[in-house]
Amino acid sequence: MHPLLEAIAQRSSLNHFDAEARLDDADIRELIGWASRAPSAFNLQNWRFIAVRSESGKQRLRQLAWDQPKVSEAAVTFILCGVLPDTAQLPARLQSSVNAGFMPAAMPHTWQQAAEQLYSDSPLARRDEAVRSATLAAATLMQAGQALGLGACPMTGFDTEAVASSFGLGADEIPVMLVAMGRARAGNWPQKPRRPLEQILELA
Amino acid sequence: MHPLLEAIAQRSSLNHFDAEARLDDADIRELIGWASRAPSAFNLQNWRFIAVRSESGKQRLRQLAWDQPKVSEAAVTFILCGVLPDTAQLPARLQSSVNAGFMPAAMPHTWQQAAEQLYSDSPLARRDEAVRSATLAAATLMQAGQALGLGACPMTGFDTEAVASSFGLGADEIPVMLVAMGRARAGNWPQKPRRPLEQILELA
Numbered sequence: 001m002h003p004l005l006e007a008i009a010q011r012s013s014l015n016h017f018d019a020e021a022r023l024d025d026a027d028i029r030e031l032i033g034w035a036s037r038a039p040s041a042f043n044l045q046n047w048r049f050i051a052v053r054s055e056s057g058k059q060r061l062r063q064l065a066w067d068q069p070k071v072s073e074a075a076v077t078f079i080l081c082g083v084l085p086d087t088a089q090l091p092a093r094l095q096s097s098v099n100a101g102f103m104p105a106a107m108p109h110t111w112q113q114a115a116e117q118l119y120s121d122s123p124l125a126r127r128d129e130a131v132r133s134a135t136l137a138a139a140t141l142m143q144a145g146q147a148l149g150l151g152a153c154p155m156t157g158f159d160t161e162a163v164a165s166s167f168g169l170g171a172d173e174i175p176v177m178l179v180a181m182g183r184a185r186a187g188n189w190p191q192k193p194r195r196p197l198e199q200i201l202e203l204a
Numbered sequence: 205m206h207p208l209l210e211a212i213a214q215r216s217s218l219n220h221f222d223a224e225a226r227l228d229d230a231d232i233r234e235l236i237g238w239a240s241r242a243p244s245a246f247n248l249q250n251w252r253f254i255a256v257r258s259e260s261g262k263q264r265l266r267q268l269a270w271d272q273p274k275v276s277e278a279a280v281t282f283i284l285c286g287v288l289p290d291t292a293q294l295p296a297r298l299q300s301s302v303n304a305g306f307m308p309a310a311m312p313h314t315w316q317q318a319a320e321q322l323y324s325d326s327p328l329a330r331r332d333e334a335v336r337s338a339t340l341a342a343a344t345l346m347q348a349g350q351a352l353g354l355g356a357c358p359m360t361g362f363d364t365e366a367v368a369s370s371f372g373l374g375a376d377e378i379p380v381m382l383v384a385m386g387r388a389r390a391g392n393w394p395q396k397p398r399r400p401l402e403q404i405l406e407l408a
Contacts, residue, residue: 136339143208200251
């Protein structure tokens with residue numbers, strides 16, 4: 001089987017982490033370097049990552065996430081923040097693509113106009129984009145984790161307002177997801193069975 | 205380099221697809237089978253996939269997506285629908301995990317209560333969950349596509365209301381993303397440069 005398919009087949013959301021296993025900050029930086037290669041609309045890269053790996057930070061986060069032990073037992077629990085799109089930042093974000101020689105110099109401005117059309121007067125469209133970008137980054141983060149022999153658990157059961165306040169998120173940042181990551185210990189479940197294809201696929 | 209990291213490094217959002225390349229319905233079923241193995245909160249699997257692969261369907265969708273040629277030049281463009289969580293369906297969704305022998309029989313009901321706590325009285329939390337689940341499925345779909353030698357372009361620039369109406373989405377379904385997928389032709393850009401790590405990572 002192709003390694004990319006094998007990874008999909010073998011992935012499951014961990015509940016039990018080896019609480020003794022640690023990741024050093026260099027590992028965390030490498031993981032986020034990979035996560036940031038996820039796609040985002042207009043290459044906005046409208047995300048920020050808080051790697052909660054200190055014991056005090058993990059305990060604080062755990063209390064805001066229904067006291068779930070995996071938050072602190074994992075080597076690191078990431079707060080994946082989606083940022084509401086700020087189209088004024090887009091030209092600067094794309095300048096490196098112009099400098100690299102493949103993007104025409106006029107294109108960042110054209111993209112900025114398209115982005116303004118998409119997001120202006122629609123707070124919901126901006127929020128959705130923040131949720132999408134952070135979620136795509138979460139998926140890429142978990143893929144990179146698998147490559148390094150790490151398991152993960154994406155979590156949405158937490159007090160979003162309290163996490164935003166306690167970890168100092170900006171007014172334009174949404175805590176979209178927690179991703180607990182570390183070494184699995186015994187006792188985790190296999191991947192859960194899925195709904196049949198007939199219920200979820202329509203050909204048009 | 206580990207194949208999972210190589211895939212992250214080599215992925216880029218395609219703009220140009222080989223318009224002659226086709227996928228048969230068996231390929232599409234296989235791709236969605238893999239996509240459905242993405243994680244979702246409580247294993248709700250709150251997603252639905254419309255595979256637009258007929259010429260008429262692709263042209264209709266293209267008109268609702270800023271007339272972007274890739275929508276019809278790709279072998280298939282998927283409409284990734286996120287479904288607003290319906291906690292009443294959760295016990296049925298989890299029964300196969302009970303039947304498989306690893307989930308205690310009482311747990312689906314416990315999870316249902318937790319899900320009700322998370323989503324009740326919060327239309328925004330339900331919407332966010334729909335966007336997250338469909339986006340995680342999109343990421344897994346693109347990963348499976350890479351394994352089959354296919355490139356992809358995730359797209360959010362489209363008229364969501366018109367797509368929902370034209371493709372018959374239910375009242376509880378949100379068209380979260382389009383994913384154009386097919387064989388690359390020449391002329392695509394490399395992966396765009398990313399923001400420096402110092403701007404996006406905080407250690408806590």
